[in-house]
Amino acid sequence: MRVTLWGTRGSLASPGPDTDHYGGNTACVEVVSRDGTVLILDAGTGIRRLGTQLVRTAQRVDILLTHLHMDHIQGLAFFAPLYNPQIEVHIWGPASITLGLRARLTRYLSPPLFPVALQEIPGEPILHEVPCDTFTIGDFRISSSLVCHPGPTVGYRIENERAILAYLPDHEPAMGARDFPIEDEWTSGYAIAADADLLIHDAQYTSEQYKRYVGWGHCSMTDALKFAALTRAKQMVTFHHDPSHVDAALDQMLATEVAALAPDFIVTPGIEGTIFNLGGPPFTL
Amino acid sequence: MFPKEVEVILARHLASYLAMPIFIVDPVGNLVYYNESAELILGRRFDEAGEMDAAEWGTVFQPTDEEGVKLSSEVLPLMVTVHERRPAYRKFWIQGLDGVRRCIAVSALPLLGQSNRFLGAMGIFWEVDGT
Numbered sequence: 382m383r384v385t386l387w388g389t390r391g392s393l394a395s396p397g398p399d400t401d402h403y404g405g406n407t408a409c410v411e412v413v414s415r416d417g418t419v420l421i422l423d424a425g426t427g428i429r430r431l432g433t434q435l436v437r438t439a440q441r442v443d444i445l446l447t448h449l450h451m452d453h454i455q456g457l458a459f460f461a462p463l464y465n466p467q468i469e470v471h472i473w474g475p476a477s478i479t480l481g482l483r484a485r486l487t488r489y490l491s492p493p494l495f496p497v498a499l500q501e502i503p504g505e506p507i508l509h510e511v512p513c514d515t516f517t518i519g520d521f522r523i524s525s526s527l528v529c530h531p532g533p534t535v536g537y538r539i540e541n542e543r544a545i546l547a548y549l550p551d552h553e554p555a556m557g558a559r560d561f562p563i564e565d566e567w568t569s570g571y572a573i574a575a576d577a578d579l580l581i582h583d584a585q586y587t588s589e590q591y592k593r594y595v596g597w598g599h600c601s602m603t604d605a606l607k608f609a610a611l612t613r614a615k616q617m618v619t620f621h622h623d624p625s626h627v628d629a630a631l632d633q634m635l636a637t638e639v640a641a642l643a644p645d646f647i648v649t650p651g652i653e654g655t656i657f658n659l660g661g662p663p664f665t666l
Numbered sequence: 667m668f669p670k671e672v673e674v675i676l677a678r679h680l681a682s683y684l685a686m687p688i689f690i691v692d693p694v695g696n697l698v699y700y701n702e703s704a705e706l707i708l709g710r711r712f713d714e715a716g717e718m719d720a721a722e723w724g725t726v727f728q729p730t731d732e733e734g735v736k737l738s739s740e741v742l743p744l745m746v747t748v749h750e751r752r753p754a755y756r757k758f759w760i761q762g763l764d765g766v767r768r769c770i771a772v773s774a775l776p777l778l779g780q781s782n783r784f785l786g787a788m789g790i791f792w793e794v795d796g797t
Contacts, residue, residue: 478780512780527672533780557679565669567678572669
């Protein structure tokens with residue numbers, strides 16, 4: 382399983398000289414298996430550049446949306462494979478209490494926010510609603526479950542015979558807990574993340590900042606590390622960086638937290654362009 | 667124990683901050699949580715009592731009507747809500763795990779999550795005048 386970070390920023394794309402190292406694109410992660418199956422986790426602005434590559438090679442692409450906040454779907458309309466009818470695009474994402482996934486996506490993919498309506502896109506995507514029972518795409522087994530974040534939001538667990546990837550880009554597992562972490566069965570996202578080889582997790586705030594933003598659906602880096610420890614992650618990637626956190630600040634946050642908590646797993650900064658090879662040596666298709 | 671659904675996790679967190687006694691059961695009626703205010707009426711801390719299956723909590727608190735006639739768990743509001751997935755209300759007597767008999771009024775509500783998934787029930791109750 383090859384995992385590539387195409388966008389790691391949260392809330393708002395934040396390009397510029399101060400964010401050049403971590404990158405300014407919003408959430409997008411590519412997951413590829415040795416058999417050529419391509420999954421894309423979220424469609425933030427990072428998906429645009431990925432699309433320019435996939436449009437030349439892919440026959441089918443599955444986009445797994447965790448939720449429909451703008452930083453997770455803004456790149457969708459600029460994803461080149463959607464405009465190539467030869468490529469089969471599937472989009473998985475959560476419905477709401479009253480609206481299906483199609484109706485929810487149409488709110489963005491329609492005027493005045495976007496000139497082209499969803500039904501006018503040449504290769505109209507095939508939509509699937511989550512959470513649902515575990516499903517299979519290529520050799521990936523995928524499960525999803527609702528997690529603590531405002532509005533319907535899921536985390537994804539992607540497994541094959543060799544590795545487990547957990548993706549929880551927007552997640553506030555400490556919300557309401559008086560002394561986080563609490564018991565595993567009462568922790569949002571636990572089943573998604575348990576024993577993952579790679580956990581990509583929200584780490585937006587410093588602990589001081591988090592006190593001002595409790596309930597906004599995001600996580601302090603401290604709580605992210607505690608969550609990773611609780612779920613026995615082998616490696617954690619910090620994700621959903623605050624737009625105001627420039628490269629130097631992110632480096633400082635990570636160094637401080639790792640020094641304070643001394644985790645017994647690998648902690649890797651979520652830097653755009655980073656590639657992880659899970660469960661085997663690197664491969665190319 | 668299975669991981670709880672996020673709606674149930676949030677319900678527990680909410681209950682833990684509220685002053686009304688609250689009791690939460692899963693889709694088959696097993697007790698999964700009660701809050702501090704409920705501990706005062708049920709006579710034991712939840713941390714000590716722990717989760718209980720429906721048959722156990724339905725009898726351990728010895729529910730009776732105003733005549734002292736034993737009530738089966740099936741007629742208790744939470745179990746009515748679990749079986750019929752509708753709100754239910756009843757006033758009855760229990761004996762707390764501290765041995766004290768109290769009259770309580772229970773309002774039970776179904777917990778319906780996203781996609782109308784039935785996740786269990788929440789009972790909000792008060793100690794009331796039993797006369």
